[in-house]
Amino acid sequence: MSQKGSKGSIQDLFGKLVRKQIFIPIAALFFLLLFNLIFDPGFFVITLGTNSAGDPVLSGNLITVINMGSELAILAIGMTFVTAASGGQDISVGAAIAIAGSTLLRVLCGTNTRPAVGELRTSILVAFIISCLVAMAFGAFNGMLVAIFKIQPMVATLILYTAGRSIAAWINNNELPIISDPEFGYFGGFIPGIPVPTPVFIAVACMIVAGLVLKFTNLGLYSQAVGINESSSRLNGLNPVFIKWLTFVILGLCVAVAALIKVSRLSSINYSVIAKDIEMDAILAVALGGNALSGGKFNLWASIVGAYVIQLLTTTLFKYEVPSDALPAYKAVVVIILVVFSAPTVREKIGNLKKKTVKREVA
Amino acid sequence: MSKKIRNMTDSNLLLAITVIVFVLMYVGAIIFQGKGFTKPQTFFNILNANAGLIILACAESLVMITGGIDISVGGMTALVSMSCAVYLDYHNGNVPVSMLIALLIGLAYGLVQGYLVAYLDIQPFIVSLAGMFFARGMTTIVNSDPFNVANESFVALKLARINVPGMGSVNKKGVYVNAYVEIGVIVALLVVILMFMMLRWTKLGRSFYAVGGNRQSALMLGINVKRTKFLSHLICSVLAGIGGYVYFLHVGSGAVTNGQGAEMNAIASSIIGGTMLTGGVGNIIGTLIGVLSLATIQNIVATAGLGEAWWTGITIAGMLCVFLVIQSVLMARKKKLMKK
Numbered sequence: 001m002s003q004k005g006s007k008g009s010i011q012d013l014f015g016k017l018v019r020k021q022i023f024i025p026i027a028a029l030f031f032l033l034l035f036n037l038i039f040d041p042g043f044f045v046i047t048l049g050t051n052s053a054g055d056p057v058l059s060g061n062l063i064t065v066i067n068m069g070s071e072l073a074i075l076a077i078g079m080t081f082v083t084a085a086s087g088g089q090d091i092s093v094g095a096a097i098a099i100a101g102s103t104l105l106r107v108l109c110g111t112n113t114r115p116a117v118g119e120l121r122t123s124i125l126v127a128f129i130i131s132c133l134v135a136m137a138f139g140a141f142n143g144m145l146v147a148i149f150k151i152q153p154m155v156a157t158l159i160l161y162t163a164g165r166s167i168a169a170w171i172n173n174n175e176l177p178i179i180s181d182p183e184f185g186y187f188g189g190f191i192p193g194i195p196v197p198t199p200v201f202i203a204v205a206c207m208i209v210a211g212l213v214l215k216f217t218n219l220g221l222y223s224q225a226v227g228i229n230e231s232s233s234r235l236n237g238l239n240p241v242f243i244k245w246l247t248f249v250i251l252g253l254c255v256a257v258a259a260l261i262k263v264s265r266l267s268s269i270n271y272s273v274i275a276k277d278i279e280m281d282a283i284l285a286v287a288l289g290g291n292a293l294s295g296g297k298f299n300l301w302a303s304i305v306g307a308y309v310i311q312l313l314t315t316t317l318f319k320y321e322v323p324s325d326a327l328p329a330y331k332a333v334v335v336i337i338l339v340v341f342s343a344p345t346v347r348e349k350i351g352n353l354k355k356k357t358v359k360r361e362v363a
Numbered sequence: 364m365s366k367k368i369r370n371m372t373d374s375n376l377l378l379a380i381t382v383i384v385f386v387l388m389y390v391g392a393i394i395f396q397g398k399g400f401t402k403p404q405t406f407f408n409i410l411n412a413n414a415g416l417i418i419l420a421c422a423e424s425l426v427m428i429t430g431g432i433d434i435s436v437g438g439m440t441a442l443v444s445m446s447c448a449v450y451l452d453y454h455n456g457n458v459p460v461s462m463l464i465a466l467l468i469g470l471a472y473g474l475v476q477g478y479l480v481a482y483l484d485i486q487p488f489i490v491s492l493a494g495m496f497f498a499r500g501m502t503t504i505v506n507s508d509p510f511n512v513a514n515e516s517f518v519a520l521k522l523a524r525i526n527v528p529g530m531g532s533v534n535k536k537g538v539y540v541n542a543y544v545e546i547g548v549i550v551a552l553l554v555v556i557l558m559f560m561m562l563r564w565t566k567l568g569r570s571f572y573a574v575g576g577n578r579q580s581a582l583m584l585g586i587n588v589k590r591t592k593f594l595s596h597l598i599c600s601v602l603a604g605i606g607g608y609v610y611f612l613h614v615g616s617g618a619v620t621n622g623q624g625a626e627m628n629a630i631a632s633s634i635i636g637g638t639m640l641t642g643g644v645g646n647i648i649g650t651l652i653g654v655l656s657l658a659t660i661q662n663i664v665a666t667a668g669l670g671e672a673w674w675t676g677i678t679i680a681g682m683l684c685v686f687l688v689i690q691s692v693l694m695a696r697k698k699k700l701m702k703k
Contacts (some may be wrong), residue, residue, distance in 0.1 A: 016668075145684075149691035154432070154488060155630070155640050156687065159680045162627055166676030174673070188402020280492060292487055325507060325619060333492040339485050346483060 021290040022111045024338075027307040028288065032312050036061075048195060053182075055192045061315055063197065068136065069311030070199035070257040071097075074306040075278065077210045080298050085223035085247040086146050087295025088153025091343030093140075093165020093255055097275040100135040100259035102168040104128065105177045105269055108184075112200040113177040120181060132256040138164075139252020143245035161279075169271045178268045188265030199261045206257060210300060220300075223247055227295030277328070281310050284335060377637030378649045380689065384635075386654045392663050399666060402532050404542045407660045414547035415440065415610025416628055417654045418626075419521055421558050422602035423629040428562070429453050429595035430575040430642030431480060431487035436603040438498030440622030443468050443607030445502045451514040458516050462608060469604020470496075472575070477596035481589045487596070502619050509618030515545060515691045520546065521615045542609065547609035554602065559647040565602025571595055576643025581656065610675050641694065654681070 034045040046060035082090050107127040108120050110269075138160060145156035156221055170254055187198055214220045226240045227235040232242055258278075263269055288291055288309055289302030313334065317327055373572040392400040399405050410417075419436045426433045443465045450464060452455040472494060473492060481492045512518070524543035534540050562568035574591045582588050610622060636653030638645030664674045 079431065103526070131383035145687065149688055150694065151691050152640050155634070158627060158630065159684045159687070162439050162624075163677045163680030166680075170673045280496065283489075283492070293489060314486065323503060323507065325503035326500045328496035329504060332493040332495075332500060335489070335496070336479070338484060339489055339493070340479070346453065347526030 007173060012150055019107055021299045022302040022305065025288050025309050026066060028309045029305060029312065032309065032316060036316060040319070043316075045251050046223030047355065051190065053192065055190060056195045057190050057197075058195045061319065065311050065315050066200050066203075067197040068199075068315070069308045070197075071261050071275070072278065072285060073203045074206045074254050074258045074261075075212040075251075075282040075302045076255030076289075076303040077206060077247045077300060078247075079282045079286050080291060080300050080303040081090035081219070081223055081247040083283075083286050083291060083293060084220075084295055084298040085244050086153045086318060087227055087293075088146070089279075089286070089293065090157045090251055091144060091154055091279045091283075092142065092157040092160035092164055092249070093167070093258075093273040094278045095161050096135055096138050096255045097259040097262055097278065098165050098168035098271050099138060099171065099270070100131045100256045101263040101269050101274060102171040102271065103129040103134045103147050104260065104263055105179070107131070108179060109177040112171075113172075113175045115177075115179065115181075117182075119358050120179070121183075124184060124187075128256070128260055128315040131259060132253060135247050135256035136252035137258065139248045139250070139255070140245065142252075146248065147241045147244035159225070165271050169270075172269075176268055176270065181266070185264055185267050188261050188263070202257065202261060204257075206254070207304060208272065214300065219243075219246075220298075224297055228297070229337050247336070257258065258334070284331070285310055376693070377639075377644070377690070378453060378652075379644050380561065381635060381637050381649050381656065383650050385652050385659070386594065388656060388659055388663070396663065396666055399420070400662075403527070404532060404540075405525065405662070407542055407548075409655060409662060410548045411545045411613065412553075413654055413658045414545065414551040415613060415622075415627060416466070416632070416658075417551040417608045417651060418554050418602055418606030418609055419625055419629040420535045420632040420650045420654050421647055422599040422606060423626075424633045424638045424645050424647060425558065425562075425571065425602075426487070426595050426599045427630075427633055427638045427640060428575045428642060428645040429571045430578070430641075431595065432474070432597065433487065433491045433494075433591065433599050433603075434626040434628070434630070435476070435491040435494030435498055436599075437503070437622040437625035438495040439472060439600070439603045440607035440610050440625050441619060442498040442505070443501070443604055444611035444621045445617040445619070446506050447611055448510065448512050449506050451512050452510065456514070457560050458514075458520060459516070461512050461563055464603065465604045465608040465611075468599040469607075472603070473597035473600030476600060477593040480596055481530055481593035482582065494637075499619070502621075503664075505618065507619060508618060509620070511616045517614070525549065538586070544658075546614050550605065550609050552679075553645055554605065554641065556652050558602075562647060567591075569592065572643055572645075575645075628654075628657060628679075631683050634683060635689070639694075640692055 011240045024193055038217075043061050046058055046063060049059055051057045075181060078094070082088075104127050107122060107130050108124065109115050110121045112119070142153075142157050145151045145159070149156075187202065189198065191197075191198055205225060222233075222238055222243050223332060224238070225238060230240045241356045258275070261274055285307035286303050288306030289299060289304075291298045291303060311333075313331065317330055318324070322330065389400065419440065421512065422436060423433060435522075446468065447461040448466055448578050450488055451458070451461050476487075476490050478492055480483050480487045523546050525546065526540075526541040526543050532540060532542070559569075568583065570581065570586045570591050573586055574588050574595075575586060578588055581591075607622065610625075611617075614621065632653035633645070633650050634645065634653070636649030636651070638650060659676050660682065664678060
């Protein structure tokens, strides 16, 4: 070993780093930040201003990224569990957000769609708990189809994807309630006196909870086991049906939290537009995190970093005045490059190429 | 009777269920909705409006039979219609070249997606997801404002009607009106017939089923699995290009929102028509009936005074749910039989 010298050990270290799963999203993050640094250092400027209510708020592109990326990061947590355990993805999260948000508004407003300040029917907490229950019930429905009826997750969730926004409109009789209470806007905006956007705190809280769950329960281990080999995990005494079902319920909870933020940002809802295409971004976040979309081993933190990478990409593209409808084309190119390089056959080929060059050097 | 049912293959059983449901639904519509549905033209209108979707659903069925999935067909519809619309109107193009553009877009899509799925072994869902993103984004880049195509020869083709003899009806003024179909319907029916014959009687068609049913045994039978997968995606995308053009011919406008949700409707029709997601089971005739069932539901909802738009989504989802559960029960039964 000693002959190798310092150069070798650095290479070893680098090799170890590259092999780490979280390396891919972090590298993408750095690449995007570097791109911005080179072409417009103004991207990193953060200013402390005041909003219309006269409270101090931070603003700047980086703040936008961590603010707007919160919902995606929260969804990425749930989506990672679902992907790991069931080997498929839930494509109904956007529609489920519409349902949860609609429930939230319905409970708060009742039939009066324009409640005056202080005229809300219940406290926001109660409404949030009810919307959590509803979202978890829909998650349980998806989970039932996947776990018990053994339908491919993407197709099982196609049902809710088709019906979700219609159900959301039905809950509120197709009315669009608007809440004028300032407290309701805190969850998606700023709490007076705190300059950091509230969604950031909510996202961090979700990450801490997820981290604690991974640390103190066997959920992570079990969902990996089920994802890798369902029959052998059953032979080892696990209950694959329950674990798959549970991951969908957890995703439902994540959906409810994301819905609270989304609805609070507008203090209203638009059933056909709210959280549109967010399911694709959430799946992309999981894929970007280097997690196998066919299930099995996962790294939650890589998914979360992946979510922020996507938001950074979106914000960067917006900055260069790409219209929001054209964004998907650029994202598609990024996705294709990513999946091509992470495809096993391509990796093998690259590996072979490396070996060949090394052999030549030796010769 | 019960023995007969037990001896039925999954494919036939699923098809039978679909046909029964469709007939029941149509008869129900005639009984409860009154006159509208007794007129043949109502049925032809369903065909006219859904000719594009029929082709897209056939394309989807082919990929699903081979064990894959393609969710880019809706996005391709938008891309094809927008590109052709821009070419026809802004560049004074002619109709045959615009058809060629549609075919070329389909071919390019098929080559790329097929290569990625078959030879690089990337999940078809992810590949076609990117394909969908790309198509939707490109549509906006090509042109973002919706507009109606005013090109004369195109409009003439769009308005061309083929009368169906003996199916007309007398309207309120007492004048006999011929029943008609649009050109797109003829194309769609041709595609259905060709696909049906290809899947049933050609070596290639049978190899799609073999690969979808069991990849390993298909390999042992000497089928080139990768090439078969590649071809399924290639044909699917080319068909999606044609379907996109037929859709464009019906709506006559280029818009970013064209074909919104068409991929989900195509997948739903295939499933309702008895194509199994796990691959290896499916029937093009079933797919055709699946599309018609879906369209009939939409028509019933629209005419039943359930004006609220949400009922369409909820009924389609409910139907999808029922058929998926039936499929899942069938699979469980098959597994049990295999164990015995």
